[in-house]
Amino acid sequence: MGTKINVVYATAQGELEFDPTLQALGADGEEYWELRVTDLVPLPAGATLFYLPGRSPLGIDAGGEVETITEQGITAVAAILPQGYTRLFLPAYQREPDAPRLPLFGYTAVAFKDDQLWVAAHRTDELNKWDPKFFNTPELSDLIQEKLAQAPQNRILKQLAHCAKEYHCFTAQNIFYGRWEGGIPVSPVCNAQCLGCISKQVAECCPSPQGRIKFAPTPEEVVEIALPHLSGDEAMVSFGQGCEGEPLMAGTVIKEAITRLRQKTQAGTVNINTNAGLPDVLEELAIAGLNTARISLFSADPEYYRFYHQPQG
Incomplete structure (x- = not known):
């Protein structure tokens, strides 16, 4: 069995949870891709997590089918990365008809693995002057x-x-x-x-x-x-x-x-x-x-x- 990379979502109370039964997905245009270990890096220091209102998270079930988490109040989650990272996938979600429009930020797919959060991105530059700690x-x-x-x-x-x-x-x-x-x-x-x-x-x-x-x-x-x-x-x-x-x-x-x-x-x-x-x-x-x-x-x-x-x- 491969490494479990699970869907992360936000509850109605604004808390982060993960679904151990669903494999995390990333979006690329109108296509969804199963996230692999090679797609991920640990959530960087200085990254910001957002919940995406009116958007239900998607994942892959044990049978290989895409499933939507539809419980009341649950929303998809995304990360905005600090400088020096290149995102590989957008968050995968199902948009509700009345979902509000989102501000123009660089939303990145988030997943849960090995008891921590990961993002679909790679570190591509060493930009120490833009480290959020400064x-x-x-x-x-x-x-x-x-x-x-x-x-x-x-x-x-x-x-x-x-x-x-x-x-x-x-x-x-x-x-x-x-x-x-x-x-x-x-x-x-x-x-x-x-x-x-x-x-x-x-x-x-x-x-x-x-x-x-x-x-x-x-x-x-x-x-x-x-x-x-x-x-x-x-x-x-x-x-x-x-x-x-x-x-x-x-x-x-x-x-x-x-x-x-x-x-x-x-x-x-x-x-x-x-x-x-x-x-x-x-x-x-x-x-x-x-x-x-x-x-x-x-x-x-x-x-x-x-x-x-x-x-x-």
């Missing part, structure tokens, strides 16, 4: 208040405080910790309507996990945050965050901010996360002193690219 620390609240007191009129800083506390955003928190990659949102608008946008769902198909900024920052606000941050430990300031649109749409502000920053310091790295839909603007930023760029690309196939990104204009 974030949401007891001193964070005081650091936020201290930084806000230094720049009480800075709207970006107020937004970052919100992101750090409410969304637990690591790049926002890094601004207050004074280290590593710190995010600086600058654009309330976008030149695309990506299906998986996490800050604004035009069609309201599902809840956005973050709210997009509603103001246009000034170069002065950017420099006020970025200049001291660039003197920190392995520092990077990064435009193009989850709480904004396309940063190249604010190219004039970014260019002026980079110019002022590089007149005062050559320390640290200035980065942008972008869809690169305005290549001329990106080139101008590179000339001004932008060091690195991460470009999001759903597909190199024009049809699939347009289907997902839905470029505007």
Whole structure:
């Protein structure tokens, strides 16, 4: 007999249980696959478990048939993984007709084996700077208040405080910790309507996990945050965050901010996360002193690219 990998579910009281009679499944598109030992790693430190309302867990019974757990109040369970892990399967469930839509998170299949929880994923990167143990620390609240007191009129800083506390955003928190990659949102608008946008769902198909900024920052606000941050430990300031649109749409502000920053310091790295839909603007930023760029690309196939990104204009 092979190793038992059992279905995990949440009770109506929010407690986790497992079904010893059902083998765990993972979803891949519209197909379900029996989870194997080679698909799994122990639930990583810093992972977050979610119950999925209106979704009944699926498993395989002793006869090899897919079975749905239909008891009242029982729901499927998923994990959201920390950085450095690549998920292999989505959670397997049967969606009820009136099930609420889920926020756009990276849901991963969860299973029970050898008296512990496992997830359908592999560790693919050693990203120690994103280890959850370095974030949401007891001193964070005081650091936020201290930084806000230094720049009480800075709207970006107020937004970052919100992101750090409410969304637990690591790049926002890094601004207050004074280290590593710190995010600086600058654009309330976008030149695309990506299906998986996490800050604004035009069609309201599902809840956005973050709210997009509603103001246009000034170069002065950017420099006020970025200049001291660039003197920190392995520092990077990064435009193009989850709480904004396309940063190249604010190219004039970014260019002026980079110019002022590089007149005062050559320390640290200035980065942008972008869809690169305005290549001329990106080139101008590179000339001004932008060091690195991460470009999001759903597909190199024009049809699939347009289907997902839905470029505007």
